[in-house]
Amino acid sequence: MAKFQAPSGFRDFLPGAYRKRGELIRRIREVYESFGYEGIETPALENLAVFLGKGGGENEKLMFRVLKRGAELQRALEKRDELADLALRFDLTVPLARYFATHRGELPSVFKRYHIGPVWRAERAQHGRFREFVQCDVDVLGSSSPLAEADVILATATALAALGFAGLTVRLNSRPLLGRLVRAAGVPEELVGGVFTSIDKLDKVAAGEVKQELLARGVPESAVASLLDFAATAKTLDGDARLAEVERRCGAEAEGLLKQLREVVAATPSLPSGRLVFDPFLARGMDYYTGPIFEVSAENVPFSLAGGGRYDELVGTLSGSPVPAVGFSIGFERVYTLMDERRMFAAGDRAADxxxxxxxxxxxxxxxxxxxxxxxxxxxxxxxxxxxxxxxxxxxxxxxxxxxxxxxxxxxxxxxxxxxxxxxxxxxxxxxxxxxxxxxxxxxxx
The missing domain is CATH 3.40.50.800 (Anticodon-binding domain)
Known part of the structure; x- marks a missing residue:
């Protein structure tokens, strides 16, 4: 009966699915731990202030907020004040920043952590998109070395290869470099953030649709033409040629950012079952990224399986001092659904022997x-x-x-x-x- 179904966007899992999901988590965890990452847990609920203004972008608008209780709620109603004081976490990265700020004195100076757990977003439920879903994160806090990027990239690629995914491609870009490229094309500063959102769709929808969206945002037609022409040309160029074209378009101010990307590539000499490529139009959705960003796709899979990047300023907003950080997150639900549909789980799934x-x-x-x-x-x-x-x-x-x-x-x-x-x-x-x-x-x- 409808009244006994799970709420929209939430799911029950029957025993067979539960075992498969548990097996998937176990296999990912084993790879993470083989790289020296340590597991942590944080509460499902955090103080609302932890999430506000932390670069979560649209996700901050999609938080499940928890009302104040008792007298506090009554006072908030009378004063027309904020009615909520807690929120369910919308990702695992912002809670990590709070966790590190709380426990910094008990943690190593370079902290390698993994966290596998549910997150919640109050978005419109649809096929393949849920209001409760699992994320699988690895992060390195306390190191600005490109070896930290290499470590999270290799850990994630190794986990996906161990799950049976072949032909992996890690797309690499820099969020600040993309900003330079967009501004160099003639996009006004106040429109840059919206352009990131539109550009991020280039590998998902037709270029004509992205063009119309950019024009609707008020981006000058010449800037739209410059960006989309380069996006089309970039597909025909190898990684070095793409880097050279970005350098030509952005000038000397991009040299440091390009050097950072080249260092990441040099620190990642080989990937299990895959390759690393520079994609100048990779954008990623979170506003807290401050450096290199990356996504992983696999052969014969029409969407990315994992994504991440460097976020050197997020932890400092809570800890009071700068903390370099970089992380990668596997799209657990996408991976699980794909493996289930393609029968990639080991045969012999059973309740008992x-x-x-x-x-x-x-x-x-x-x-x-x-x-x-x-x-x-x-x-x-x-x-x-x-x-x-x-x-x-x-x-x-x-x-x-x-x-x-x-x-x-x-x-x-x-x-x-x-x-x-x-x-x-x-x-x-x-x-x-x-x-x-x-x-x-x-x-x-x-």
Missing amino acids: VLIAIPQAALAAEAVKLATELRAAGLRADLFPGAAKLPQQFALAETKGIPYAATAGEEDLARGAVTFRELATRRNETVPRTEAGAWLKNRLSR
């Missing part, structure tokens, strides 16, 4: 003992909740995708044995109880 069937009520305690023994051997053993006819118990196991059932009837007990039933073939095999765990592990590994 074996169901312990109870042939008669008097043997229930023995069934519990058998389940305990198999679990101790490293197997996942489910236990049928009560006595029933064996076909009914076997049917439950098949419904849950469990490949084997095990029974310890009176004859088995007398012989010190266990009878396993392979549910797909209906074949039974009796093995010594002391060998039951090893036998089943061997069968499952085939």
Whole structure:
């Protein structure tokens, strides 16, 4: 019934999907930890002031705000003051800035962290876009070295390659450099931010649509023509030629920014299953980026799988002193949906390895003992909740995708044995109880 459905933009996950999502998180976490990143957690709720004015762009307008409570709410209503004092986090980066400011004295001078968790945005729910979704972030705080960019790029690319994505392309740009390019084309300063938003759509919609949007923003026609002509030409140039053309258009003031990009490329000599390319029109959506920005796409995938960049000023707004920082975030929901649709998860997804069937009520305690023994051997053993006819118990196991059932009837007990039933073939095999765990592990590994 409709009244019992999850709210729009929020989802329930059935056990099979939950296991796949858990497996995806585990595999990403293993790669992050192999690079030396440490996991953290922060609250779902933060004080509203933490988020305001932190460069979240449109996301600040999409926060789920939490009303003040009790007398505080009443006073706010009477004074026509701000009614909220808390908000659900809309990303994991701004909470990281608050976390670092709070715990800086307890953390290493260069802090490598990962955080995998849900975030919330009050946007219009539609296919593929949710109000609650998971992000997977890696960040390096405390280093301005291009090796920090290289580290988050390599960690993210390695994680995606480990998940089975091939032909990875990491697109690289600089947010300040894009600003120089836009201004050099003749875009007025007050329109630069809006132009970033429009330019970011160049790889998603037709150039004509972006042109109309730029003109509607009031961007001079000559500036629109200059930008879109270069965008078209850039597709035919290699990375060095693109850098040279940007340098020609922007002049000497872009030299330092171009040097920074070249240093990042030099620090990232090889990618697992991929390549690093300069894209002068990569924009990214967050206003807090202050340096290099990047996105990852994969072969035969029509959208980016991860994105990030350098944000040297964000942490300092809370800590009171500058803290260089760079991070990368995998689009967990996109990756999960794609892997599920393309059947990229390992076969054999199941609730348990074996169901312990109870042939008669008097043997229930023995069934519990058998389940305990198999679990101790490293197997996942489910236990049928009560006595029933064996076909009914076997049917439950098949419904849950469990490949084997095990029974310890009176004859088995007398012989010190266990009878396993392979549910797909209906074949039974009796093995010594002391060998039951090893036998089943061997069968499952085939």
